[in-house]
Amino acid sequence: MTSRTNGPPYRMITRIVLSSIVLLLAMTGAAFSQSKRVLLVHSVGRDFSPWDDYARHIREQLKLQSKDPIDIFEVSLSTARFPDGNEDAFVSYLNAVFSERKLDLIMTIGGPAARFFQQNRERIFPAIPTLYAALEQRISPNAPQTDAMVSVSIDVVGTVEQILKLVPETTRVFVVHGTSPIEKQWLVAIRKLLQPLASRVEITYSNELSLEEILKQVAVLPPRTVIIYAQMLVDAAGVVHEGGRALERIHAVANAPIFAEQDTFFGRGIVGGRMTDITDVSRQTAAVAVRILGGETPGSIKTPPIPAASPRYDWRELKRWNIGESQLPPGSQILFRVPSVWEQYRLEVSAVTAAILLQAGIIGLLLVERRRRHVAQAEANSRRQEVVRLNRVTTASVLSSSIAHELNQPLGAILSNTEAAQMLLKANPPDVAQLGEILSDIVRDEQRASDIISGLRNLLNNRTESDLRTFDLNDSVRDVVKIVSPEITRRGVNLRTILAPEPLPVRCDPIHLQQVLMNLVMNGVDAMEGVAGPHNLTIRTALADADGIEVRVSDSGPGIPNDKLASVFNAFVTTKPHGTGLGLPIARTILESYGGELWAENHPRGAVFSFKLPLAKA
16 A cells, blocks of 8 residues: 555656756756857958968867867958058957857967957957967067967078078069058068178068069069068058969069068969978967867966978979079978979889880890891702702713713714715815705704703703793603603603693793603603513693693602602602602702692502692783
C-alpha cells in the first residue's frame, strides 16, 4: 500500500531533476560554444595594400589557431584619406552598431586606426581588450598598459644600404610616395632617416606629383637610378589608388629597378631584399589575439618589434636589370626562377636523348654492317667471276684438241690453195679464173679460222651488262654442237639434237649460255666414258610455258648416285675421278643470274640435266 501511494510523486521529482541537469548542460555547452566576436578596424580601407594583406592573413590565422569559432566584424576609417573626416560621426556609428553586440576583442590594423582608438577610447568600449597590430614602432603610439601591441621594425636606412651594395653604381634614388595623412607622416620620418645618405646619392621624392606625372618621370630616369616604392594611396592630384595598381603601372614603364620594404609587393614588380614578412607578422598577431580571447590580460603580453625577414629576390627582375646572383647577400632566397628545359623535363630529355643515342648506335651499326655486306658481296662477285673464268679456261683446255682440229682444217685448206695458186702463176699464160676461185677459198677459210679464235677469246674473257643481247637459243645449241662435235666423234658418242620448231628468244650473254651447254654436254660425255653399250647424248629444246623455255641434256650413262643427287650442285662435289666440282655450281649460278633454274634427275638409263630460262620480252 505504501509503495503505491508514494510511487507517482517520486517519479515526478526524478523527472524534474533530470530535466534540470539536461537544461544546465545545454546552457553550459551553449556558453562554451558561443563565438568570439572580434572587431577589425582598418586604417585606410579593405582594398589598400599592405593593410588589406595584413587583415586577410590575420583572419586566416585566427581561424587556424583559435579553438573557438571567431565572428569577425570589419570597419574602416576614412580620416587617413580624408583629413577633414568627421571622427565624432564614426564614433557614434560604432556605438550604435555594437552597443548591443558584445565584443570580445578590438584589433586595429595600422597606425591611424591605433591612434583613433587611443584618442577616443573613453567613448568607444573602454572595457573591451584592444590589440594594436601592423604598425611601425617609430611612428606608432605607445600602447596603454591595458592594451597589447604587435609592431614591426622597418629599417629604411638599411634598405637603402642593401640597395647600394646590390647596385653599387647607383647615384640617384627616386622615392615614390603619396600625399594622404598617413603617407605625409611617413614622409617626414623617411626624410629624416635618409638625410645622412644625401652626401652619397641624390634622393628625390614624388609626393608633389600625380601618378601620371610619376609615370612620365620614371620612364626617362637618368642612368644609375633606382626606384624605392614607399606607398601610393593618394597622389598629389587627390586620386586614390587602391591595391597595387599604382606599382603595376610604374613597373610597366620604369627604366630602373624598383625596391620596396613590404613583401606584399614582392612578385609584382620589385627586385626584393630584406622585407617585412606579412605572413609572419599576421601569425604572431593572431597568436596574441588568441591569448587575449583565452583570458589573458592584454597589458601582460609584451612582444618585441618584428624585424624584416631574410632577403628574398625575384629572379625575373634580377634578369631584367642584369643583377648577378653573385652580388646577392649570403643566405638570399631566389624565387620565381623560370626552370630551364633540362630542369623541367629532365627525365623526358634523358629518355629522348638515350633513345636517340640508341637509335644512332643501331643505325651506325647497320651502316657498318651494310658496308661490310657490300664489300663482301663485291668480293664474292669478284671471286665468282674469277671462278667462272677459271672454269672457262679449264673447259677450253679440255676442248683444245677439238679447237686444234677445227683450226687445222681451214689452215690446211689455206696452205693447199696457196700452193695451187703458186703453181698456176708459173703457167704461161696463168689461169686467172681459177686463181680467183682459189683466192675466194682462201678468204673463206681465213674467216672460219678467225671465228674459231674469236669464239675461244670470248669464252675466256669476263662479260659485262653491255654484252647482253637477245638471240635464239636454238642457234646457241647449234654453235655448241659445232664446237664439241670433233671431241664427241673422237669418243664415239652419238649426239642428237631435237630443237623446237619455233624460235626460242632469250636475253643473256651468249658466251655464258654456251659455257652452260658445253658443261652439261661434256659432263654427259664424261659420264658415259668406260660404260658398255651405245653412248647416246640428246639435247632437246622446247617451250616450257607461255613465259619460259626449257633445255634438257640426257645421256646413257650410269646416272647420279642417290646419295649425291641432292648435293650435286654444291661446290667441290663431283662424281668424276678428276673433276673439280665447280662446273655445275657455276652453271647454276649463271642461270640464276638470268632468272633461270637448273636441276638434275635420274631416268631408267642415264641422267638428265634440265634448265629453264625466261623468254625475252618483245
